[in-house]
Amino acid sequence: MVFGALTKHLVRLAVPYITLEDAKERHSKRKHLASQFDFAAIRRDWDAGNISHECKNWLDLMIMTEAGTPVYTAMLTALEDANRPEFESFRRFVLEVWNREEEEHGECAIELAKAMRMDFDPESVRDKADWAKGYFDACPPCKRVLGTTVYTVIQEEMTYHSHRAYAECSGSAELARMGQTIAAEERYHSYFYASRLRDVLAVVQKDGMSEDEAFATVVEVIERFQMPTKFHSKAYARLINPEKGLQAMHYFKKQKGAIKRQLGPIFAAAGGWKLVRAVVNARTVIGNYSEADAAEYASAPS
Ligand SMILES: [Fe+2]
Ligand SMILES: [Fe+2]
Numbered sequence: 001m002v003f004g005a006l007t008k009h010l011v012r013l014a015v016p017y018i019t020l021e022d023a024k025e026r027h028s029k030r031k032h033l034a035s036q037f038d039f040a041a042i043r044r045d046w047d048a049g050n051i052s053h054e055c056k057n058w059l060d061l062m063i064m065t066e067a068g069t070p071v072y073t074a075m076l077t078a079l080e081d082a083n084r085p086e087f088e089s090f091r092r093f094v095l096e097v098w099n100r101e102e103e104e105h106g107e108c109a110i111e112l113a114k115a116m117r118m119d120f121d122p123e124s125v126r127d128k129a130d131w132a133k134g135y136f137d138a139c140p141p142c143k144r145v146l147g148t149t150v151y152t153v154i155q156e157e158m159t160y161h162s163h164r165a166y167a168e169c170s171g172s173a174e175l176a177r178m179g180q181t182i183a184a185e186e187r188y189h190s191y192f193y194a195s196r197l198r199d200v201l202a203v204v205q206k207d208g209m210s211e212d213e214a215f216a217t218v219v220e221v222i223e224r225f226q227m228p229t230k231f232h233s234k235a236y237a238r239l240i241n242p243e244k245g246l247q248a249m250h251y252f253k254k255q256k257g258a259i260k261r262q263l264g265p266i267f268a269a270a271g272g273w274k275l276v277r278a279v280v281n282a283r284t285v286i287g288n289y290s291e292a293d294a295a296e297y298a299s300a301p302s
Contacts, residue, residue, distance in 0.1 A: 007268050007272045007273040007276075008268060008269060008270075008271070008272035008273075011265045011268040011269045012269045014265060014269075015191075015194065015265050015266055015268075015269040016191050016195075017195045017198070017269075018188075018191050018192045018195045019089065019195070020088075020089035020092055020093055020097075023093055023097050023188075023192050024096065024097060026188070027096075027097045027100070027101065030101075032104065033101075033104040033105065033107065033108055033181070033182070034104060034107040034108050034111055036181070037108065037111075037174060037177070037178045037181075038174050039111045039112065039114070039115040040115070041172070041173075041174040042112065042115045042116075042172055042174050042175050042178075043115040043116070043117075045170075045171065045172035045174070045175065046115060046116045046117075046172075050171040050172055051116070051170060051171050051172050051175065052169050052170070052171050054169050054247065055166045055169045055170045055171060055172075055175075056116075057243065057244040057247050057248075058162065058165050058166035058169075058244075058247070058248070059112065059116070059166055060239045060240070060244060061162065061239075061240065061244060061248060062109060062162055062163065062166060063109040063110075063112060063113050063118070063120060063239075064125055064232060064235045064236070064239050064240070065109075065125075065159070065162075065229075065232075066102070066105040066106045066108065066109035066182075067106045067109045067110050067113070067120070067122045067125050068106070068122075068125030068126060068131065068232050068235070069099070069102035069103055069105060069106045071125070071126060071127070071128045071131040071132070071232075072094065072098070072099065072102065073094070073095070073099060073128075074128035074129070074131060074132040075131075075132055075135055075142075075148065076091065076094045076095070078132055078136070078143070079143060079144060079145055079148055080143055080144050081144050081145050082145055084145070084203075086199075086203045087145050087196075087199075087200065087203070089196065089199070090145060090149065090193075090196045090199075090200070093192060093196075098189065098192075101185060101189070105182055105185070106122075108178060108182065110122055112175075112178075124232070124234055124235045124238070125232040125235045127232070127234070130231075130232065130233055130234070131231045131232055134229065134230060134231035134232075134233060135229075135231050138224055138226060138229070138230075138231070139151055139221055139224045139225075141217045141220050141221050141224075142221065145200055146200050146201070146204055146214065146217055146218075147217055147220075147221050149193055149196050149197045149200050150197060150217070150218050150221040150222065151221050151225065152189075152190075152193040153190055153193040153194045153197055153263070153266065154190075154221075154222065154225050154263065155225070155227070156186050156187070156189040156190035156193060157186075157187070157190045157259060157262055157263060158225075158227045158252065158259075159183075159186040160183045160184075160186040160187045160190065161183075161251070161252065161255050161258075161259070162227075162248070163179045163180070163182045163183035163186060164179060164180070164183045165179075165248075165251050166179050167179025167180050167183065190262075190266075191266075194266040194269070194270065197218075197266075197270045198269060198270045201214055201270055201271055211271075211274070214271075215271060215274065215275050215278040216278070218267070218271070218275065218278065218279065219278050219279060219281070219282045222279060222282050223282050227248065227252065263279075264276060264279075267279050
């Protein structure tokens with residue numbers, strides 16, 4: 001108990017705590033994203049064959065995910081306790097900062113699809129009901145702010161790695177720059193939600209939820225986490241095949257150490273050593289990818 005409190009105290013000094021005001025201030029100084037990148041240069045790289053097949057696989061995943069970001073408001077409005085005054089900074093961040101920044105990631109994705117002459121219809125990833133159903137079916141604890149906050153901390157961290165992944169193998173300096181820039185913003189988002197996780201854990205325990213139950217919820221969300229997700233089911237069926245799913249899974253597995261080093265202190269800051277232990281004891285930090293899942297990907301029709 002004392003050790004747990006001490007861990008929490010020590011790592012809190014190292015893990016940034018971001019308030020809504022911090023995020024709004026950063027947002028107000030931030031330049032519009034899509035206008036910072038030269039999509040004509042990316043098109044030239046694409047037409048010249050410089051962008052690798054591996055990179056294109058990542059881009060299909062990224063474009064589908066980012067172009068679909070306007071659906072996240074559907075998630076927010078469906079959370080059972082999103083309107084509690086205690087969760088105001090979470091709700092206002094989603095509505096006033098996150099949606100706008102993610103929408104710009106989406107704009108970059110759509111510009112990229114055009115630059116690569118891809119036949120991609122953004123409407124195919126804008127079905128809010130389809131997305132919300134997929135999300136809540138995959139993660140029942142995500143119906144409440146606690147579950148969704150945990151999910152989002154991880155999802156932002158994994159998105160950070162996804163943007164880094166195509167930047168690393170892009171074969172296009174401009175595309176790499178775009179990937180690195182967006183990745184940095186994803187990590188900032190992860191820190192913001194991690195800060196809310198600290199707050200939300202305190203609120204639910206004040207409500208009377210035991211620490212064990214709260215931490216079990218965190219673990220359940222981590223165990224259920226999936227990436228790439230099938231939440232945009234129609235676009236997933238069209239754009240994602242076993243090769244792309246396996247490529248992403250292998251990359252995330254390779255990054256497992258880096259992901260643990262990033263998320264470990266975040267969970268320690270939120271719940272001390274006891275939460276870290278609970279998370280470590282969960283099947284995997286990167287989600288529900290067993291060998292059986294790999295076999296399922298490998299045998300699914302493309
Ligand atoms: Fe994003
Ligand atoms: Fe993000």
